[in-house]
């Protein structure tokens with residue numbers, strides 16, 4: 001079964017009802033996975049109760065309604081009257097529905113996945129994930145509609161919006177199998193889980209037929225722990241250059257052309273690229289192009305060496321994930337996915353464009369406050385403090401698990417995940433902050449901040465690639481002993497969100513903290529911290545969360561500013 005793809009558009013909210021039809025008996029899970037779920041819509045601007053990560057998992061025999069509002073960020077500050085044509089979604093008839101908010105914050109390539117605390121890796125690995133594309137005025141998913149707003153990126157022309165004939169989601173992951181063909185997973189491994197079988201859209205070594213023209217690919221790393229570095233190889237083994245257009249669903253201002261490899265890509269990062277399979281790149285019908293992973297990884301905690309394309313094409317004896325993961329075959333005609341029965345031909349031509357400007361830059365300004373967040377491992381072996389005095393977790397966790405992965409805010413004490421504890425608090429919407437994430441020397445972490453994207457400013461003493469510099473992201477690789485600084489602004493909604501490592505094994509063991517957003521709006525329930533929901537099969541009871549000193553927004557390493 002391939003992962004699902006949901007097409008959303010600005011101006012049309014989505015109600016998604018998730019039924020949990022899993023068996024009630026936990027013992028028949030095949031050795032891993034929890035029969036409880038909350039579905040996180042990765043970084044869409046939704047209210048906390050619909051973010052799928054507020055300790056709101058539900059049980060077999062129940063459903064949960066997620067209100068995916070398609071909110072465009074800054075709707076409370078910028079373009080509040082919805083007069084800007086670029087802040088819009090397709091109306092289905094060639095026109096646009098304008099929405100309030102900042103068009104520079106339009107999102108495109110996103111995904112959704114299980115987020116049951118302490119069991120996320122197991123449940124995602126079992127297949128509870130899919131992709132969600134948001135379509136907008138500029139990013140219409142229609143390559144011929146010419147209204148001065150639409151960027152006409154490769155996509156197709158048969159549907160008003162959301163064409164996928166030439167705009168294809170690629171979910172890259174790794175898996176391991178038992179002799180009986182069932183998935184294997186090691187629930188006792190805490191550094192990270194690496195599979196030995198590469199998958200694209202859950203298929204092993206797939207081949208995709210393409211026409212000799214431009215395609216857009218939306219590439220998601222959906223591994224549990226693995227980093228990848230992808231490149232394209234022509235039949236002669238040379239790199240096929242491509243154009244980078246979006247990072248984590250956010251357009252770069254100017255497309256970055258003639259790349260011969262992507263940056264390393266951590267779990268949950270999305271890279272959108274445009275590839276031209278035509279004679280422009282010396283390709284012809286019958287040629288085959290390979291998508292190749294060039295990054296060796298044999299340790300769950302961090303990646304190893306980057307191999308050259310020619311080395312990687314031959315595979316690597318220490319890592320079966322190095323090498324081709326997907327083959328493209330250039331053909332003269334394909335069947336349309338968007339309108340079954342229609343034949344698309346090489347002779348149709350390629351009306352798509354990759355314009356030199358895709359969006360405008362959000363300026364970096366002096367922040368109202370700064371925050372410093374360290375992602376670390378308890379070196380004394382004492383473990384984190386996910387368990388309370390009686391050995392219980394909130395929510396319940398595996399019986400014998402210990403929790404070495406911890407998070408520190410502004411130099412205060414280190415903590416592992418507890419859904420009833422607030423580690424960081426945003427006092428009111430609209431204030432611009434600068435955050436610095438810091439990693440450790442023996443590992444790399446792809447860190448995900450829910451709900452808002454940050455403008456990536458700086459990587460300390462490391463170089464910052466063009467695909468990240470001043471680019472909006474929602475997942476940052478820290479790199480071994482590295483750090484990254486970004487500008488962030490919260491708005492629109494209050495409530496309980498999280499910040500965590502997206503190496504899902506680290507996340508489960510329990511590198512995750514709760515963040516509280518307050519709205520300051522009189523009459524709103526989010527003027528105060530949110531009581532913690534504690535779901536049970538018989539209903540929900542609420543508890544009052546512990547608030548750490550560093551969740552005082554002005555508390556900075558021992559002094560109050």
Ligand SMILES: [Cu+2]
Nearest residue numbers: 445501503506
């Ligand atoms: Cu991590």
